[in-house]
Amino acid sequence: MDSVNFMSGYRCPVCGGRMSLKMGKSLVCDAKKAHVFDLARSGYVNLSQKQSATGDSKEAVWARSTFFELDPYRSLRQELVRLSQTYLAPGKAALDAGCGEGYYTNAMASACPDSFFFGVDLSKYAVDHAAKEAKRLAAGRVCYAVASVSDLPFYDRTFSLVTSVFAPCDEEEFFRVLEPGGVLVLAAAGPGHLLGLKRLLYEHPYLNEERRDLPQDRQLLFKKRISDRIEVEGEERISALFEMTPYFWRTREADREKLKGLQTLQTEVEFDLYVYQKDT
Numbered sequence: 001m002d003s004v005n006f007m008s009g010y011r012c013p014v015c016g017g018r019m020s021l022k023m024g025k026s027l028v029c030d031a032k033k034a035h036v037f038d039l040a041r042s043g044y045v046n047l048s049q050k051q052s053a054t055g056d057s058k059e060a061v062w063a064r065s066t067f068f069e070l071d072p073y074r075s076l077r078q079e080l081v082r083l084s085q086t087y088l089a090p091g092k093a094a095l096d097a098g099c100g101e102g103y104y105t106n107a108m109a110s111a112c113p114d115s116f117f118f119g120v121d122l123s124k125y126a127v128d129h130a131a132k133e134a135k136r137l138a139a140g141r142v143c144y145a146v147a148s149v150s151d152l153p154f155y156d157r158t159f160s161l162v163t164s165v166f167a168p169c170d171e172e173e174f175f176r177v178l179e180p181g182g183v184l185v186l187a188a189a190g191p192g193h194l195l196g197l198k199r200l201l202y203e204h205p206y207l208n209e210e211r212r213d214l215p216q217d218r219q220l221l222f223k224k225r226i227s228d229r230i231e232v233e234g235e236e237r238i239s240a241l242f243e244m245t246p247y248f249w250r251t252r253e254a255d256r257e258k259l260k261g262l263q264t265l266q267t268e269v270e271f272d273l274y275v276y277q278k279d280t
């Protein structure tokens with residue numbers, strides 16, 4: 001991949017043709033009757049074919065971006081940056097599948113200025129935020145698209161690195177777009193993730209179970225657990241944290257009330273990273 005044709009990394013979601021950037025504002029495929037995808041003002045492109053599939057709502061995106069303002073998951077971010085620097089050679093490309101607001105994608109892109117980054121997410125609100133942040137941070141060669149992790153708009157063997165952080169895993173698609181020897185990093189909640197929050201909410205807080213959708217017959221290079229403690233200040237940020245967790249939907253109204261008026265929350269955060277390699 002070279003910087004002039006950076007966006008030709010995309011595969012047309014309609015006909016499979018190669019895409020290129022025209023006039024700096026549209027992605028156009030090479031079919032005779034070309035398919036055209038206009039870039040949004042922030043710079044992302046919508047390549048999703050299913051109008052019914054939407055990903056996270058505006059509210060969920062707002063909750064995550066408000067929570068991330070103080071960099072609370074910096075321990076995970078730092079580890080992902082380290083892994084991207086380890087596994088991504090200059091000139092090579094990485095994909096963050098289910099990238100959300102680009103909190104990790106933009107950090108990795110900033111730390112690897114000689115490589116190329118793509119982020120996809122089904123939520124247009126999330127990628128819009130991610131693309132704006134990339135501009136603000138001058139995060140370099142990073143492109144965002146609305147697309148599903150189960151129908152990635154890329155050719156086979158495009159990426160040296162695929163990351164999937166708290167997002168749905170489509171093993172077949174991830175390994176299809178990885179080049180031989182490429183690396184997949186999956187990040188999930190560890191057993192003790194947000195235990196401090198759960199202690200406040202529930203009488204008998206439970207530990208998280210291991211993710212069920214982990215690849216089974218792939219080469220696991222290693223697994224790493226990251227544990228940290230964080231302090232979240234302010235009712236708005238605490239409630240934003242709660243809203244971005246799966247517990248938000250499962251918690252009874254009476255238990256939700258326990259967070260009202262809370263100004264400081266101290267909690268464990270724990271992340272499990274699974275690093276796989278595609279056979280050469």
Ligand SMILES: C[S@@+](CC[C@H](N)C(=O)[O-])C[C@H]1O[C@@H](n2cnc3c(N)ncnc32)[C@H](O)[C@@H]1O
Binds near residue numbers: 104122168
């Ligand atoms: C919990 S968030 C994680 C976002 C980001 N990786 C992070 O950790 O900040 C899960 C994300 O997956 C996206 N998502 C859900 N289903 C998806 C799919 N089939 N394809 C692409 N993205 C999807 C949601 O829109 C949401 O942004």
Ligand SMILES: [Zn+2]
Binds near residue numbers: 034
């Ligand atoms: Zn096309």
